[in-house]
Structure formats: structure tokens, C-alpha cells
Amino acid sequence: MMHHVRKTLFRFIAMLVVLDSCCAHLDLYLNLQEVKRLLGLSAELYYVRNGMLNEYALNFVVPVPAVMKELHFTWQSLAGRPLPYTIQVDHTAPDAMAPAFLNISSSGMVPTAPQTFSIALPCSGEVSAEVDVVISINVTLNRATNNVTRLNFKRRKICLLGSRHHFPQSNGSTGPGGTLRQGILSSNGRDEEAPAAVYVAISSACALATLLAIALLACYLRTNKSGMHNASLIRESRLGSSSSGGPFLAPAPVLSCGGSSSGSCASSRPRTATSLPSSNPADLHHRIAQLTIQRCRVRLKSVVLEGTFGRVYRGSYTEEDGLEEEVLVKTVTDQASSIQVSLLLQEGMAMYGLSHKNILSILGVSIEDHTAPFLIYPHQGYTNLKRFLQKCKLSPEGVAHTLTTQEVVDMALQIISGMLYLHKKRLLHKDLSARNCVIDDKLRVQIADNALARDLFPADYHCLGDNENRPVKWLAIESLTQRQFTTASDVWSFGVLLWELTTLAQQPYVEIDPFEIPEYLRDGYRLAQPVNCPDELFGVMAYCWAMSPDDRPTFPQLQVCLQEFYTQLTRYV
Structure with missing residues (x-):
């Protein structure tokens, strides 16, 4: 291939x-x-x-x-x-x-x-x-x-x-x-050159030292097994498990800002500790109870997105004082199973209680007997970012909007601002992408949850034999192979999202089989520099895709570097 x-x-x-x-x-x-x-x-x-x-x-x-x-x-x-x-x-x-x-x-x-x-x-x-x-x-x-x-x-x-x-x-x-x-x-x-006898002598010495080390280690493990077990429990209680989204603490790398002398991209240690949103059924029930609204106040108007078992409607919500508000409504069809309904509620409630200009937080939930649940979001003229980018491509009817590099960088900065807020709230997104963002006609971007994303954008998700659809081509190498999700894995996904912005939502790794992606990344291959993408912007993407999570920049560092690049762009306008 x-x-x-x-x-x-x-x-x-x-x-x-x-x-x-x-x-x-x-x-x-x-x-x-x-x-x-x-x-x-x-x-x-x-x-x-x-x-x-x-x-x-x-x-x-x-x-x-x-x-x-x-x-x-x-x-x-x-x-x-x-x-x-x-x-x-x-x-x-x-x-x-x-x-x-x-x-x-x-x-x-x-x-x-x-x-x-x-x-x-x-x-x-x-x-x-x-x-x-x-x-x-x-x-x-x-x-x-x-x-x-x-x-x-x-x-x-x-x-x-x-x-x-x-x-x-x-x-x-x-x-x-x-x-x-x-x-x-x-x-x-x-x-x-080196004589063969030297190599033989060095090899013999190394083998002897290895045997002695193994013997000493075995003796030490036998005499300190219980102590090491207790220490391991203490360490796990402090650090948590990265595979389950527990606290993450690691040194951040230095990110070069292309000649900046301000030193504003110096390392920041430690990284923000993060944790997954709770999926406890009792906690989920409590959240739903606090956000429940009456179904009769919601009026569906037109279908915005539709999948096999999920739909997104444009509609309106009438307040108790009679004021009507434009909303987006996520719901499922009659073909949806109970598991799909549960995923809709669990993933849709992930951003419950958040308040930030670059976060699309849920407005309300409507659950009534024998009917599909409604998740209601404020509309404010927003459309799906991936669909917006695809419409920006040249078509027989013309171009809906021609994005400049300055606009792309501004959109990226808005997404960074939203991710900084999420991480400050100790939340990981784990599916950051254009399909899970929305944008309005003034190019204001908000990060959304990933409820229904698997159904609405099936080409972006793949099952690698583990009976679970995942956004394989957006995930960091450690998330793919070890199920580890951290702030650094969100940074990797942001790099792919930035690539989507510069390519107008092209499919990443379009010719690579999803099963080959882990090995492809381990071999050092990455997404290519998009046409007309400045070197400075592609350099930011490349930093996000470092093999080791510790070698990737943090979102604060990305914010500083892209802000400096944005300032340079505005000087030529």
C-alpha cells in the first residue's frame, strides 16, 4: 500500500x-x-x-x-x-x-x-x-x-x-x-577499529556483572517482598492509574517558539493532574435530576445531523417566563439499544456544570417514560466544525468561506483556551477533534462532548478487534496500545485537530489501514505537512506527535507559541 x-x-x-x-x-x-x-x-x-x-x-x-x-x-x-x-x-x-x-x-x-x-x-x-x-x-x-x-x-x-x-x-x-x-x-x-579480543573481554565482564546483579536482585526481592508491595500500594494511591484516567504528573518539555527571545516557552513542572469524569450511576442520576426539563417546552424544527441511531435537531426551548431560546437537541432513534442510550447520557453529561466561552456545556436533559432522552444545548448559530471546514472547500457553487492562516491560528487558540479550562477542572476530553467542536459565523469555536459522534461520523471510528469503536487516527500511541489517557494524549489529538483545520477536514492517514496505525506510528511516520501550511504551524503539530508523552508540549506552552505566531501574522495585515 x-x-x-x-x-x-x-x-x-x-x-x-x-x-x-x-x-x-x-x-x-x-x-x-x-x-x-x-x-x-x-x-x-x-x-x-x-x-x-x-x-x-x-x-x-x-x-x-x-x-x-x-x-x-x-x-x-x-x-x-x-x-x-x-x-x-x-x-x-x-x-x-x-x-x-x-x-x-x-x-x-x-x-x-x-x-x-x-x-x-x-x-x-x-x-x-x-x-x-x-x-x-x-x-x-x-x-x-x-x-x-x-x-x-x-x-x-x-x-x-x-x-x-x-x-x-x-x-x-x-x-x-x-x-x-x-x-x-x-x-x-x-x-x-578495535581488536576482537577487547570486545570479547568486555562481553565477558558484562555477562558476569549481569549474573551477579540478577543474583543480588533475587535475594533482595525475597527479603523485601512485603515491603515493596506496601510501597507499591502507597505509590499507586498517590499517582493513580494513567490507564483509567487517574492523576497524571510528569515534567513538561521545552517548546521552541521559532526564535522567540522572551523565554516564554520554558518548561512548566509539574503538569496539571487530571481525572476522568465520573461514570458512577448514582452520580449520573444526580446530574440528570438537576438538569431535567419538561419535554413540552422543547420544540424540534429541523434535522442538523443524522446517523444510524442518533440525530441532532435544531429546535427551541421555551422558558417559564415565555422567552424562547434556540437550542440543539441530541437524541436517539427507535433503533437505538439501551447501551446506546446509556452512552448518550453518560458522554453527554461529561461537561455538566462547566462555564467557559469555548466549551459547549449541556443546557438541560429531558427524560420521559417510553420516549428517547433529549440532551439540550444552547444553539447561538453554531454548526459542526468538521462540516463547516468541509464546506470551505472549493465546489461548483463556489467557496463558502476562505480561511486565512490568521483565522486558523485564532481558532486553534480558542480550542487551547477551552482545553486549558477542561484540564483545570481535572477533566480529560479523550476525543478532541473537529467533529466534536462547533463554530458560528463569526468563527467562534466551542469544544463539545462526543455523544453520538461514533454514529454521526462512523468513518472516524474503528474497531481493532476489541469490540470497541475508537477514534484510532486521532489517538496518541499510548492511548492506542496501552489505553493510557492523560493531558499529553489530549495534546496529541489537538495536533491532529490542528491538521484538520489546515486541510479543511481531510481524513488523517486516509490510505493507512486502521489496524496498521499503531505500528505505523511506532515506526516514526506522522501526518505530512499540508499544502500552504506555514512551517511554524506544522512545527507545532510535529511537537504534539512526539513518541514520548513527556516530550510533548503542554497546552500552556502551545498557547504561548501560537499566540506569538498569531501576533506576527497580524503585523502583516
Whole structure:
């Protein structure tokens, strides 16, 4: 399957080609097999073709998934003679990745016939990280005039904790254009070798130390089993279980604001502790009792959204003093089961008692015998955000509304404001998306609950064999694989929502099977940068999708950074 991200990358690199006027007298490209392996496409990708440089491709950072251990390049001198070259590989995280291996020497001659060489990027397995790698190749065209073409290839290698790459030592054979080296190429370009006896000695010492540690640990566990059990209970009572939405406490990362000198994006420790809204039946019954209104005061007018067993109506509610108020009414059809009715009430009451300009809180509940329950919300001209964004797309009738970057950032800031309020109230949303927000004609956004969302937007929810429909393509990796929901997982979903805003509600990962999403994310793949999306805005999204929850920004940090970006945008209006 050709993944959407890979196709988009290829369009950026291969189709939007910007050729430099200088002549490099060589071809340097990724052959058919390498492009297929890296991007999933049947094509060749040229960085230098007939001596002309593809500057755009050279400047693009290509992600390298965790499962890919080495890169391959193909080159050929077009000068009628071999051309001298030097290669150096540098990277940013020595704790995550060891020095690179090459199967050619760090200096030699570019051959006159096509030659493919490889650069291995060995992960240490000690930490998880996204490692920025720069491959520098200098090709000398004329030594007398010091005419040198300098090429820098940027890669971002995904290294995972516990995933260590091993590469065999070279056998000393040679290939065209240079001798096949033995050993490794360090970041400063020097060859490094180590005698086999040293490795044997180190391995033996490590094995002995491991055996001693295991023996000591077993002895300690036997003598302190009860004490450790009690300590574990105390620790769980303090921290709670993240899988059940209990208190969450973790250090927040530093989020760069693209050159801001104010220091306003410094880390904030600790993160806000959060908990799930109560699903206790007694508590739910108490909430419903406090919000119950008479059915005769509600009048249904027109259907706004409709699913298999749920509907959203536009209607009105008449107060006791005779004043009439426009409302939205969520209810179920006759085909709905008791479980679906229970979900409607439980999820619809999640934002009970909240008061914030960016939160759509429930206004009332109407439950009468032998009839479907009504959940009533204030209307105020709001429409579903996902439907609004889809209408903004170009159609034969024209464009309903053309969104500017400034408007998109303002909408994102409103959503952040609502999420800050939710987290301050110790509530997690767990399904933050465009379908669960509403917007009015003045682009005022409110976050809504997810009642009926599975039925009204079935394409956004998938069952992964666990008999539960979940918004798979909006969930953080830990929410997918471990059922962990925290403020950081809400941040991940906000990143996808921001991507929806910039793409006018396109489906994320549209060509990826839902069952493949967890592995796809673990391999380091993410949503591609939307067309016309500024780098600053896409940078915010990318921060939200960090593999580790601790590496993601907090909502206060996102608010500061996007507010600074919004201020910069207003200066040009």
C-alpha cells in the first residue's frame, strides 16, 4: 500500500523540483529499489541529474523509520573521468545512535559507471529519539581551481528504546570508486577499529556483572517482598492509574517558539493532574435530576445531523417566563439499544456544570417514560466544525468561506483556551477533534462532548478487534496500545485537530489501514505537512506527535507559541 505520507513526501521532493544553475558533472540519486523501500513508490529520485542540482530535494528532511537500518545512494561521474570525493556523516544524538557505517571509504573517486553505496545508521537501543542526520558529500570537479560541489543530505532517523542495530564487519572487498572500509566512520570522519579480543573481554565482564546483579536482585526481592508491595500500594494511591484516567504528573518539555527571545516557552513542572469524569450511576442520576426539563417546552424544527441511531435537531426551548431560546437537541432513534442510550447520557453529561466561552456545556436533559432522552444545548448559530471546514472547500457553487492562516491560528487558540479550562477542572476530553467542536459565523469555536459522534461520523471510528469503536487516527500511541489517557494524549489529538483545520477536514492517514496505525506510528511516520501550511504551524503539530508523552508540549506552552505566531501574522495585515 502506498501510504499518504510517503506520496506527499514524494510530491514535495520529486515534483516541486527547483534546479540550481551550477553544473556538478555527476548524477546522484535514489534508485528504484531505494525509493520503493523508503517512500513506497515506484520511481527514481534525483538529487543531481545531468549535473543539475535539485535544491529543494537537498533541503528536505526525509524521515527514516525505525525498521530501516541503512540508506542507499547511487552515483556516477559524468566528467569522463573519476571525480574525487569525501563523505562525512554527523548526527545530533550520540546516546541514541552510534557512528555511521559506510561500505565505501570516506574519501575516494566517484566512478564513471553507476555505483550504489550504503550508509548504515546503527541505533544504540539505549533511548528513544528522533536523530537528525546530515550526510555531507564533497565532489571536486577541478583541483586546480578548487571547484568543489558540496551536497548535504538531511535525514531524521527514528531510534527506539531496546531496538539495537548490529552490522557485520566488512570483509575487505573493494567496489568501484574506492576501497570497502573495515570499521566505522565517526562523526569527524576518522576510521576507528578495535581488536576482537577487547570486545570479547568486555562481553565477558558484562555477562558476569549481569549474573551477579540478577543474583543480588533475587535475594533482595525475597527479603523485601512485603515491603515493596506496601510501597507499591502507597505509590499507586498517590499517582493513580494513567490507564483509567487517574492523576497524571510528569515534567513538561521545552517548546521552541521559532526564535522567540522572551523565554516564554520554558518548561512548566509539574503538569496539571487530571481525572476522568465520573461514570458512577448514582452520580449520573444526580446530574440528570438537576438538569431535567419538561419535554413540552422543547420544540424540534429541523434535522442538523443524522446517523444510524442518533440525530441532532435544531429546535427551541421555551422558558417559564415565555422567552424562547434556540437550542440543539441530541437524541436517539427507535433503533437505538439501551447501551446506546446509556452512552448518550453518560458522554453527554461529561461537561455538566462547566462555564467557559469555548466549551459547549449541556443546557438541560429531558427524560420521559417510553420516549428517547433529549440532551439540550444552547444553539447561538453554531454548526459542526468538521462540516463547516468541509464546506470551505472549493465546489461548483463556489467557496463558502476562505480561511486565512490568521483565522486558523485564532481558532486553534480558542480550542487551547477551552482545553486549558477542561484540564483545570481535572477533566480529560479523550476525543478532541473537529467533529466534536462547533463554530458560528463569526468563527467562534466551542469544544463539545462526543455523544453520538461514533454514529454521526462512523468513518472516524474503528474497531481493532476489541469490540470497541475508537477514534484510532486521532489517538496518541499510548492511548492506542496501552489505553493510557492523560493531558499529553489530549495534546496529541489537538495536533491532529490542528491538521484538520489546515486541510479543511481531510481524513488523517486516509490510505493507512486502521489496524496498521499503531505500528505505523511506532515506526516514526506522522501526518505530512499540508499544502500552504506555514512551517511554524506544522512545527507545532510535529511537537504534539512526539513518541514520548513527556516530550510533548503542554497546552500552556502551545498557547504561548501560537499566540506569538498569531501576533506576527497580524503585523502583516
